[in-house]
Amino acid sequence: QVQLVESGGGLVQPGGSLRLSCATSASFFSRYAMRWYRQAPGNERELVATTTSGGRTNYADSVKGRFTISRDNAKNMVYLQMNSLKPEDTAVYFCNAVLGSGSYWGQGTQVTVSS
Numbered sequence: 001q002v003q004l005v006e007s008g009g010g011l012v013q014p015g016g017s018l019r020l021s022c023a024t025s026a027s028f029f030s031r032y033a034m035r036w037y038r039q040a041p042g043n044e045r046e047l048v049a050t051t052t053s054g055g056r057t058n059y060a061d062s063v064k065g066r067f068t069i070s071r072d073n074a075k076n077m078v079y080l081q082m083n084s085l086k087p088e089d090t091a092v093y094f095c096n097a098v099l100g101s102g103s104y105w106g107q108g109t110q111v112t113v114s115s
Contacts, residue, residue, distance in 0.1 A: 002026045002104040004095045009109030012085055016113070020080040022095030022106060030073040033098045036080045038091035038111075045094070049080060063089075085113045 008020040026032055033052050039045040049069035050058045057069050068081040078095060092108040 002097055002102070004097060004104055004106035006093065006095045006106045006109040009093060009111045011112045011114065013115050014086060014113055016085050017081070017083045018085065018111060020082065020093055020095075020109060020111070022078045022080075024076045024078070024095075024097055024104075026076060026097055026099075026104075028099075029076040031099055034069070034071055034078040035096040035098065036069060036078075037094045037096055038089075039094070039108075040088075040091040043091075048093070051078065082111070085111075087113045089113050 003025040005023045006020060008018060010018060012018050031053050033050060035050045036048045037045050038048050048060050048063055049067055051069045051071050059067060066084045071078045090111060090113050092110050094108045095106040097104045
């Protein structure tokens with residue numbers, strides 16, 4: 001069983017920045033595709049950003065140019081740097097690890113963008 005723990009959420013003003021972190025217990029972490037999702041109240045969970053085992057990245061159109069996903073395979077960590085935050089970025093952010101048929105989730109961290 002893979003455990004994931006997110007941290008770094010909080011309250012930030014519009015235009016501000018936050019850096020989310022996700023610590024994992026995954027063996028062979030470098031083989032996992034890592035993703036960040038978010039879910040706002042009343043909305044479906046949406047995919048925000050992906051980093052593959054090969055280091056390729058992909059982003060939702062709504063966050064392109066503002067968010068950056070990165071990973072540190074030596075530390076079993078994945079990060080989401082969020083800049084130029086908007087009120088519509090307010091959501092619970094979840095870390096997801098995928099390898100083959102296995103998919104594992106963290107408990108989420110709340111991000112609130114408000115003045």
